[in-house]
Amino acid sequence: MKQETRSKNVIWAAMAISVFMAMPSFASGGAESGSIQMQAETAGIMPVNESDFIVSGNNSVTINNADNSVITNWARIGYPLDQQVVHSFISGDSLVTARGITLGNTKNDVREKYGNAESQAYASASDPWYQIMVANENSDASSLAVSASVMEYFTKPYGLRFYFDQQDKLTGIVYFRDLARNEESAAPVLLNEGYYCYVTTDIYDSGSQSMIHQGEVVLDNNRELYNAALEKDRYPFGLMADPVTDMKIAKVTDSAFTAYYEQTPEMESYFDENTAWAVSFYRDNDKWKPADSGCYWIIRDSDTFTYYENYDKIDWETGAITGHYTEARTYKRIP
Numbered sequence: 001m002k003q004e005t006r007s008k009n010v011i012w013a014a015m016a017i018s019v020f021m022a023m024p025s026f027a028s029g030g031a032e033s034g035s036i037q038m039q040a041e042t043a044g045i046m047p048v049n050e051s052d053f054i055v056s057g058n059n060s061v062t063i064n065n066a067d068n069s070v071i072t073n074w075a076r077i078g079y080p081l082d083q084q085v086v087h088s089f090i091s092g093d094s095l096v097t098a099r100g101i102t103l104g105n106t107k108n109d110v111r112e113k114y115g116n117a118e119s120q121a122y123a124s125a126s127d128p129w130y131q132i133m134v135a136n137e138n139s140d141a142s143s144l145a146v147s148a149s150v151m152e153y154f155t156k157p158y159g160l161r162f163y164f165d166q167q168d169k170l171t172g173i174v175y176f177r178d179l180a181r182n183e184e185s186a187a188p189v190l191l192n193e194g195y196y197c198y199v200t201t202d203i204y205d206s207g208s209q210s211m212i213h214q215g216e217v218v219l220d221n222n223r224e225l226y227n228a229a230l231e232k233d234r235y236p237f238g239l240m241a242d243p244v245t246d247m248k249i250a251k252v253t254d255s256a257f258t259a260y261y262e263q264t265p266e267m268e269s270y271f272d273e274n275t276a277w278a279v280s281f282y283r284d285n286d287k288w289k290p291a292d293s294g295c296y297w298i299i300r301d302s303d304t305f306t307y308y309e310n311y312d313k314i315d316w317e318t319g320a321i322t323g324h325y326t327e328a329r330t331y332k333r334i335p
């Protein structure tokens with residue numbers, strides 16, 4: 001493919017900018033050349049925000065609050081903004097979350113909307129929100145106590161905790177505000193150093209944070225197949241189908257790391273740390289951010305990260321904005 005020189009600002013510029021790069025052979029740096037096959041996993045976890053606390057259905061929150069917000073409900077009851085609080089919904093409640101989940105849905109339904117959180121066996125003794133509910137004599141606590149498993153999504157200070165029965169059916173949801181969880185002092189998950197390549201793009205509506213497209217990219221050394229997969233993931237949502245597809249991660253510490261992008265992959269100095277375009281990322285609680293950019297990375301595990309950036313979909317004929325989306329672009333380390 002044609003190689004184009006790109007400036008330092010390409011990856012952080014508007015998503016409409018086209019960046020053409022051939023898949024690397026990784027002949028240097030300890031990586032082996034050859035076929036790369038990676039099946040995309042369930043969506044990366046989308047951050048929880050205040051819009052996720054707006055619910056629908058016939059329940060205590062929608063009945064008592066015009067904006068249908070759990071946060072407004074807390075304020076109405078009189079909880080101060082600096083207090084840890086919890087609100088629960090259990091079987092029998094008419095509830096639809098901001099991302100379209102309702103009681104009775106499955107774990108896979110929840111993961112499709114909120115991302116691939118770890119499912120854990122449930123123990124009421126170690127569930128802080130259950131303990132708070134018991135202390136406050138909340139009758140819903142008994143319904144949660146019989147749960148078989150739980151999944152949690154948290155972006156400080158807000159979180160959602162989903163409770164499931166033995167059949168992985170959703171039986172309860174706890175909405176909580178936790179200001180005591182000290183993300184800054186927690187030991188971060190660090191990326192392994194090495195070469196990383198693009199796996200898949202998931203697209204979310206920026207307002208509701210609900211997933212509107214889940215990418216299903218499989219990478220190998222077939223460039224034609226790879227381009228077709230990128231077009232499927234990105235073209236319908238106003239994005240070019242050729243993002244930066246590979247990089248080298250190095251200089252990893254508990255507070256920063258550096259990503260290297262080579263402008264001329266055909267050069268022998270591919271990913272040479274002395275000549276390649278380098279971007280440093282710095283830890284900000286659970287996020288990793290470059291300087292002067294609205295994007296951020298969340299590390300899923302030591303070999304996987306997801307890149308998030310908000311963008312406006314533009315009709316290139318009229319110039320009109322036709323949607324507000326978030327791209328969640330996932331990369332994996334090449335073994």
